Amino acid sequence: MISVEDALGRVLALAPAPRGEEVALAGAAGRALLAPAIARLTQPPFDSAAMDGYALRSADLGGPLRIIGEAAAGHPWTGTPVPGTAIRIFTGAPVPAGYDRVVMQEHVRREDDALTVLEAGAGSHVRVRGSDFAAGDELAPGRRLGPADIGLLAAMNVPAVTVARRPVVAVLAGGDELVRPGETPAPGQIVSSNDLAIAAQVEAAGGVPRILPIARDTEASLRAGFAAAAGADLVVTIGGASVGDHDLVARVAEGLGLARSFYKIAMRPGKPLMAGSLAGTPLLGLPGNPVSAMVCGILFMQPLIRVMQGLPTGLAPRRARLAARLPAEGPRQHYLRATLEQGPDLPLLRTFPDQDSARLSLMAEADALLVRPAGDPPRQEGDVIDFLPLDR
Ligand SMILES: Nc1nc2c(c(=O)[nH]1)N[C@H]1C(S)=C(S)[C@@H](COP(=O)(O)OP(=O)(O)OC[C@H]3O[C@@H](n4cnc5c(N)ncnc54)[C@H](O)[C@@H]3O)O[C@H]1N2
Numbered sequence: 082m083i084s085v086e087d088a089l090g091r092v093l094a095l096a097p098a099p100r101g102e103e104v105a106l107a108g109a110a111g112r113a114l115l116a117p118a119i120a121r122l123t124q125p126p127f128d129s130a131a132m133d134g135y136a137l138r139s140a141d142l143g144g145p146l147r148i149i150g151e152a153a154a155g156h157p158w159t160g161t162p163v164p165g166t167a168i169r170i171f172t173g174a175p176v177p178a179g180y181d182r183v184v185m186q187e188h189v190r191r192e193d194d195a196l197t198v199l200e201a202g203a204g205s206h207v208r209v210r211g212s213d214f215a216a217g218d219e220l221a222p223g224r225r226l227g228p229a230d231i232g233l234l235a236a237m238n239v240p241a242v243t244v245a246r247r248p249v250v251a252v253l254a255g256g257d258e259l260v261r262p263g264e265t266p267a268p269g270q271i272v273s274s275n276d277l278a279i280a281a282q283v284e285a286a287g288g289v290p291r292i293l294p295i296a297r298d299t300e301a302s303l304r305a306g307f308a309a310a311a312g313a314d315l316v317v318t319i320g321g322a323s324v325g326d327h328d329l330v331a332r333v334a335e336g337l338g339l340a341r342s343f344y345k346i347a348m349r350p351g352k353p354l355m356a357g358s359l360a361g362t363p364l365l366g367l368p369g370n371p372v373s374a375m376v377c378g379i380l381f382m383q384p385l386i387r388v389m390q391g392l393p394t395g396l397a398p399r400r401a402r403l404a405a406r407l408p409a410e411g412p413r414q415h416y417l418r419a420t421l422e423q424g425p426d427l428p429l430l431r432t433f434p435d436q437d438s439a440r441l442s443l444m445a446e447a448d449a450l451l452v453r454p455a456g457d458p459p460r461q462e463g464d465v466i467d468f469l470p471l472d473r
């Protein structure tokens with residue numbers, strides 16, 4: 082059995098280089114930026130009023146002023162500046178050359194064209210040209226575009242961006258016991274949850290899931306499943322990974338020419354994880370227990386999907402304090418389902434007493450996975466530990 086770190090390195094090594102496509106900005110939210118986006122203009126493009134009021138010269142603050150013009154957003158004033166004068170101005174209007182501050186209208190007294198400044202106010206209320214960004218500035222690739230990025234790119238006058246193609250991920254669950262949600266299970270049957278949960282993880286990582294028909298526990302059915310996965314950028318099987326007589330995934334994949342990278346890792350849950358490449362396409366074989374499948378999805382599949390889009394893995398452990406003591410760990414790195422509460426300095430992490438890898442109800446309740454290294458000694462209440470936050 083190899084370590085979790087070693088396994089992650091080998092999984093990420095299976096990632097093909099991301100492929101780009103150009104999309105209009107309106108469709109780019111959530112996509113991974115693959116090429117730098119370059120600002121085509123400077124923002125603000127001119128010295129811009131930050132308040133409704135009057136533009137004037139700081140040197141003239143003391144004396145009475147004469148109002149000689151007006152500037153509104155989209156309607157610059159184009160006259161000649163004269164000492165001792167002010168320009169009526171509105172937020173977003175260009176501050177005319179020759180005037181260096183804007184006084185808020187609440188801070189003046191106006192009678193016809195005569196203006197008296199009652200209070201200078203703090204600051205000039207002028208947004209200086211280029212104070213946000215300059216033409217040529219770039220938004221670097223390797224980030225998922227959020228709402229603020231979309232707004233920034235629009236302001237940069239970038240109408241379309243090069244993003245990574247979303248990897249198509251074939252999700253193949255297998256087992257004679259499985260029926261679809263909404264069907265009535267016969268005796269001995271259960272409803273298939275894994276493929277839907279894993280498909281949701283695929284989407285959350287930026288991939289496009291393609292859920293395949295459930296494979297039955299025969300080599301022929303699994304072969305048909307792999308055939309249906311053709312054309313996907315990544316194939317993810319779920320179940321049939323262990324040592325039982327009906328666990329056929331590895332055997333069938335090998336028959337189809339799987340170049341195996343590893344099988345079994347020193348991790349709990351998720352020991353029977355398998356990875357390799359099938360006709361050049363990366364393949365992950367997740368264990369069937371629902372929590373094991375999801376934990377493997379978080380630790381290996383989602384990072385792989387992100388790296389296939391040129392993104393970082395997204396695995397960023399954080400620190401918390403233990404709410405209660407924990408016994409020593411065994412030989413496998415352990416990911417315990419836990420909740421988080423507010424603590425005095427760091428968050429307080431409380432593990433569920435039951436860590437059964439079949440309990441989806443606890444997985445759904447969990448805020449975090451506590452990461453305990455193999456062979457970790459007993460831990461006391463208040464000890465600082467690492468955890469991975471969970472999406473809800
Ligand atoms: N003798 C041993 N038995 C087992 C070992 C072992 O080392 N020696 N490992 C255990 C561990 S750990 C795990 S994890 C499971 C993994 O088994 P498989 O990957 O072969 O998964 P299955 O046997 O197909 O199913 C396990 C469990 O999960 C349920 N399941 C499967 N698919 C789905 C699905 N799509 N939706 C919902 N639930 C699913 C299935 O009904 C079983 O209950 O093996 C242990 N055994």
Ligand code: MOO
Pocket residue numbers: 348349350351352353368370373374438
């Ligand atoms: O590793 Mo299994 O994934 O412990 O339930």
